[in-house]
Amino acid sequence: MEFLKTLFDLILISTMVWVAWQALTARALFKSIVLFIAFGLLISLAWVRLNAPDIALAEAAIGSGLTGALLLSALGRMRGMERGWVKQTRKDRSMKNTSVWLQKTIVSTPPSTFLRGLERLSLRILTLVLAIILFWAILSLPETSPGLTEKAIEALPNSGVKNPVTAILLNIRGYDTLLEVAILLLAAVGVWAFSRSTIRKFSNPHNDILLAFVCLILPIMIIVSGYLVWIGADHPGGAFQAGAILGSAGVLWLLSEIRRTDQSLIWLQRIGASFGLAIFLLIALVMMAIGSNFLEYPPKLAKQLILIIEIAATISIGIILASLFLGAHPGSEGDPLPVEETYEDADNQEPQ
């Protein structure tokens, strides 16, 4: 069996390298994106082989699924702009001009001239040096390093949860997670600040099969997301995986155009996106006020506090990821959302 496992690993590794190379060198962007998604799934398989199911879940949901959706929507926007489907704003145009300039000056320079050849050569040498340094770093690692594992395991009974990954993310290294949630929020704010154009059309609006599928799958996705938060206390799972599933549910919702986020709900979206960070900070500050350190939870309350933070973070991560997919400020006065006819059936099924 050991031989078979080694064989599987070898095939996995070589496939990963090959798919990565194909994704980088594919001429068509669409092909690159599809290969990138496949690459993400292979990475998540590799995490499973390394006994890290938490990361495998996160990689499959965020790294492969949602990032893939983001890349595809970016590609759709680029094509839409070229063909005039998407209304361009001044900001879009200036961004596009910048990217064209970047492309002209950096990426697609004619390799014929001596200077360009030198540039390419120096790039290759730099990459080679980087690769050698990385190889050296890996080789110089000690064969078996316990790291902080023992200390973390010792602290586990006081952390309030049984899954060591959740204990580290939410309790022992809560600061990192706090900043991660903040970074996600910043990304969404950045997208909203940059782009105000809305995509006119995601898909063929009259698509009953897609609608039926979404109506079936959305409640299940929300339940699975809640399940992942809950089970994260003692099994693989947690806020990021659950948030990614909630975000995917949001992406499906946007794609199916059951109903557009209308203007009156935008405040809800803003609150939802910042909810996780706010709760996280609030709990940290309250704990400070009652005499603990920043982000330190008393062991008796730790389980409840972690659960509250995780639920809030899940909601925020889901809303932020779906907002990133929308890729634009959801409702700005200058460019109102396109008015689409709503579906009677879909409206009835939507909880009000």
Add this chain to the structure above:
Amino acid sequence: MGLIDYISAFFIIAGLVFFTGGTVGLLRFPDVFTRLHALTKADNLGLGLIIIGLAFHSNNPAQVLKLLFIWLLVLVASSTVCYLIANNALQHGIKPWKK
């Protein structure tokens, strides 16, 4: 290896046959519609058989239910995605392959 292992291995290998067939179809079939046909067979039957095979290894009914649930979800998702791709292809004027 007990009897259970043999039964389980039988189902998993049968599932792999469908996956192999689906992959060969994806690579060899002439147009998007026939390729989709090959792929969805792999998803539907191949995954179903593998899940039956895996279920024999589980001694926990909840786990078996979860496995079956995964299969059902993939069935629904793959048939919807198959329809969406085929529909989109038709709308873009791609004609089904004829001999």
